[in-house]
Amino acid sequence: MNEFHDPSQDEKQEENSNYESHNPIETKQKNNPWSIWLSGITGGITVAIIGFLLLFTGFIPLHTPEQTEEDLQTDSTDHQLIQTTTGDDGVSEEVLSNVSGAVVGVANIQATDLWSDAGESGQGSGVIYKIENDRAFVVTNHHVIEGANEVEVILQDEERVEAQLHGSDDLTDLAVLSIDAEHASTVAEFGSSSDLTVGQSAIAIGNPLGTEFAGTVTKGIISGLDRSLEVDLSNDGTADWVVDVIQTDAAINPGNSGGALINSSGEVIGINSMKIALGTVEGIGFAIPIDEAEPVIEQLETEGSVTRPFMGISAIDFSSVPPQHIDQTLNLDPNEITSGIVVAEVQPDSSAADAGLAVYDVITDIDGEPIHDMMDLRQYLYSETEVGETITITYYRDGAQEQTDVTLEGE
Structure with missing residues (x-):
């Protein structure tokens, strides 16, 4: 996340155990019948004022007994048990405690230069999702471990253990680590996100x-x-x-x-x-x-990276090309062609090279789907195609529209 201070504790005030015996209204009620009626009005007004202040300010102007120091412990185990208390959502304390046991801290350790000792540059969280053989596997975000020289997993008792990075993917912002299984006893169970409903x-x-x-x-x-x-x-x-x-x-x-x-x-x-x-x-x-x-x-x-369809080109958005180059270099009418991607490099021996694509070709469609920019290209390739599939590319070269077929490789 690409994006807070400790709560303070007020000194606990001494409560008055003899409040009722010092209530002047109660004393006067015995001698004056009108006081009963007046006290009712007074009580009603008091309740109304308190309700009004609570509704519109969020605060009740009365002393509320502070929690004891024992109630406010920040020890990781006790803190977890306090926070796992649930309301009416049907989640048991035991279930939450088990899942919480599978959530760990993840520390990104980096050296700023060759002469500096490595230091912690940030922390995130991770979820233990599997224990297999002698390893416990943890999923976290790519941006949590990005640029790390070392990664540490921080257990609930604040013990730090060295983690192995198996792989990371910036597009999905996911990374997988593992630690020695002796440090893990709880595993989180994956559910399904396909049947979620708004409001649950x-x-x-x-x-x-x-x-x-x-x-x-x-x-x-x-x-x-x-x-x-x-x-x-x-x-x-x-x-x-x-x-x-x-x-x-x-x-x-x-x-x-x-x-x-x-x-x-x-x-x-x-x-x-x-x-x-x-x-x-x-x-x-x-x-x-x-x-x-x-x-x-x-x-x-298992593989350390995500394999995605790849054409074998580098390109830039057509919208970033200066107008004079659209006319003079690409030989296109800027009023006719307004979007697409311009091929900046074709990798040797790639599928794109085999299909005849060249530098300055302007790709506008794939399989009939408009490609306005590089984001459209990635979205189409990664979401709609698979490695080994053949796609049809529509492009402009020297002002003329052409088509070619490209068989996608894996990257």
Whole structure:
């Protein structure tokens, strides 16, 4: 996440155990019958004032007994048990405790230069989803471990253990780690995100702001399904990819990235990934649907990367080409051709080279589907095609429209 201070404790005030015996209204009621009527009015006004202040300010102007120091323990185990208490959503304390036990911290360790010792550059969360042989496998976000020289998993007792990175994928923002199985005893169960409905309960579990609040549980609902968000992977101000996410109002804060979003059965339905961090926005967080995450997790675990269809070209958006080059270099009428991608490089011995594509070709369609920019190209190739499939490309060369077939390779 691409995006908070400790709560303070007030000194506990001494309560007055003799409140009733010091009530002047009670004393006067014995001698004055009008006081009964007046006390009723007074009591009604008092209740009305309190209700008004509670409704419109959120505060009751009366002393409320503070929690004891024991109630406010921040020990990771006790903190987890306090937060797993549930209301009327049908989630048992035992279920939440089990899932919380599978959520760990993930620390990104980096060296800033060759002469510096490696230090922690950030923390996120992760979910233990499988124990196999002598390894426990953890899914987290790509952006949590991006650029790391080392990765550590932080257990609930705050012990840190070295993690092995099996693979990471920036497009889906997922990564898979593993640790020695002796450090894991609980595994989270994957559910399904295909049958979710707007309004059903959603519970986020993670480590917001780091290990101090490890195992934090926040409750909300599914606020939206099939949300599409544009992301800028190259940080150049241009969207490179569109991700499909689950929207929730369960609190997701920095450090929650990579944690679990679960349903009322305690099943993982999403991997928490990002939120909208604006002062004017509250309660808009997003998670990667588990149905989309599972095949990626499997590939990262077994192969180290995700294999996707590849043509063998590098290209730029047609909209970024200066007008004089559209006319003089590409030999196109800018009023006739307004979008597409311009081939900047064709890799030798690639499918694109075999199909005859060349530098300065302007691709406008694939299989009859308009390609307006590079994001359209990625979306079509990665979502609509498979490795080994043959596609038909429509392109312009020197002002003339042509077509060619390209058999997709795997990258």
